[in-house]
Amino acid sequence: MTEIRVLTDEAQYRAHSTLFRRAMHGGPPTDEQWSVTLPSYEPDRALAAFDSVEMIGTTQSYGSSLVVPGGARVPHGAVSRVGVRADYTRRGVLTALMREQLSSLPDPVATLRASEGRIYGRFGYGLAGRVRDLEVDTRRAVIPGGMTGRVRMLDQDTADKLLPELHEAIGLRRPGQISRWPGWWARQRDRRTEAENSVTVVHSGPDGDDGFLTYKVSPEKDFQHRLSIEDFEWATDDAWRDLWIYVTRLDLVDHVETEVPLDDASGWLFEDPRVVHTKDVFDEIWLRLVDVPRMLSARTYGAVEPVVIEVHDDLLPANSGSYRVSADGAERVEEQPDLTIPVDLLGAVYLGDTTFSQLAATKRIEGTRLADADALFAVAQKPICGTFF
Numbered sequence: 001m002t003e004i005r006v007l008t009d010e011a012q013y014r015a016h017s018t019l020f021r022r023a024m025h026g027g028p029p030t031d032e033q034w035s036v037t038l039p040s041y042e043p044d045r046a047l048a049a050f051d052s053v054e055m056i057g058t059t060q061s062y063g064s065s066l067v068v069p070g071g072a073r074v075p076h077g078a079v080s081r082v083g084v085r086a087d088y089t090r091r092g093v094l095t096a097l098m099r100e101q102l103s104s105l106p107d108p109v110a111t112l113r114a115s116e117g118r119i120y121g122r123f124g125y126g127l128a129g130r131v132r133d134l135e136v137d138t139r140r141a142v143i144p145g146g147m148t149g150r151v152r153m154l155d156q157d158t159a160d161k162l163l164p165e166l167h168e169a170i171g172l173r174r175p176g177q178i179s180r181w182p183g184w185w186a187r188q189r190d191r192r193t194e195a196e197n198s199v200t201v202v203h204s205g206p207d208g209d210d211g212f213l214t215y216k217v218s219p220e221k222d223f224q225h226r227l228s229i230e231d232f233e234w235a236t237d238d239a240w241r242d243l244w245i246y247v248t249r250l251d252l253v254d255h256v257e258t259e260v261p262l263d264d265a266s267g268w269l270f271e272d273p274r275v276v277h278t279k280d281v282f283d284e285i286w287l288r289l290v291d292v293p294r295m296l297s298a299r300t301y302g303a304v305e306p307v308v309i310e311v312h313d314d315l316l317p318a319n320s321g322s323y324r325v326s327a328d329g330a331e332r333v334e335e336q337p338d339l340t341i342p343v344d345l346l347g348a349v350y351l352g353d354t355t356f357s358q359l360a361a362t363k364r365i366e367g368t369r370l371a372d373a374d375a376l377f378a379v380a381q382k383p384i385c386g387t388f389f
């Protein structure tokens with residue numbers, strides 16, 4: 001019989017990490033890798049499934065905060081290291097892990113990255129944010145005008161010290177962004193060291209440091225090179241533009257690639273908008289509303305007539321019920337609903353990536369007042385997380 005336990009010591013954490021890596025077809029962590037991984041284990045947040053004494057499945061969360069529409073930051077569980085031992089799959093092990101994790105999570109919302117699109121909907125996670133994979137042809141890219149600030153390159157040690165502070169100082173700008181935890185930065189430092197040619201530059205404007213960018217350059221055929229942006233944060237439009245000027249004017253770089261939100265404006269930077277290509281659009285944020293009343297009250301809404309939304313949540317039934325949503329907020333009501341939605345799809349509309357009308361058109365939900373519901377949940381900026389975990 002499957003039993004779910006909270007892990008408490010380093011030996012268990014290492015077994016947890018090994019099981020997850022094997023589920024993803026990797027090997028166990030080396031001692032060096034383990035020293036980097038250990039800080040990412042936080043008390044009470046690593047769960048494992050056991051068959052008697054054998055560990056057969058894993059999940060974990062990192063404590064963080066999430067920006068919701070309107071700008072509030074809400075405590076957030078970043079769920080990761082989900083895996084089931086290959087000889088135990090399709091016997092309900094993940095179902096048991098998810099049930100326990102969601103019912104004991106201290107945070108009102110969880111997000112994760114999904115290895116496959118069909119796994120998490122049944123556990124109430126909805127596809128809440130997609131990103132565009134952008135490529136810029138730098139041989140033809142011209143950004144008119146010069147830089148307004150200064151870009152300087154950091155050595156690895158300085159970057160390790162400066163980036164966590166700078167990230168926090170820059171702040172979180174868009175719905176979907178999350179704060180980063182110490183274990184995330186430890187892993188990031190390791191990635192930069194592994195890559196060897198990883199470069200970090202910082203931008204300063206009139207008020208000091210206000211943006212940074214981490215990238216690496218890889219050779220392509222015919223002596224061409226591709227620059228991949230790995231981390232890009234900025235506080236001002238000028239910092240954003242100057243850092244784009246920096247990467248597109250580098251010697252021996254033919255292409256720049258990066259991930260941007262669906263409504264990214266970088267095409268407007270260039271004299272010729274055709275230098276920017278969308279290579280792909282893919283799902284980034286899968287979001288689970290763990291405490292629906294709290295999360296509905298946490299975000300802001302457009303100024304239209306209230307809409308009554310009935311929510312269904314089989315896994316966390318306390319969330320099921322009707323909520324009247326208006327520009328003044330959200331409250332639980334005993335009223336005839338205008339529309340009905342399962343909790344995973346409420347997660348999908350929550351950050352503004354998709355709309356009630358799109359879900360109704362595709363027969364995923366039913367109801368009336370769809371245009372008003374869309375206007376209530378409309379966002380000024382499309383969501384992006386930008387922090388891989």
Ligand SMILES: CC(C)(COP(=O)(O)OP(=O)(O)OC[C@H]1O[C@@H](n2cnc3c(N)ncnc32)[C@H](O)[C@@H]1OP(=O)(O)O)[C@@H](O)C(=O)NCCC(=O)NCCS
Pocket residue numbers: 023024082083084085088089090091092093094095096113114115116118119122
């Ligand atoms: C994905 C994974 C964790 C699922 O674990 P599991 O214990 O087999 O899942 P369960 O048995 O609880 O499955 C619950 C349901 O989800 C379905 N399901 C699970 N994984 C699925 C998948 N990859 N694709 C489609 N359906 C899936 C099952 O068929 C089952 O459906 P049913 O209730 O209608 O029979 C496991 O297959 C795994 O470790 N995969 C490799 C690592 C990985 O991708 N991890 C996720 C990282 S984000």
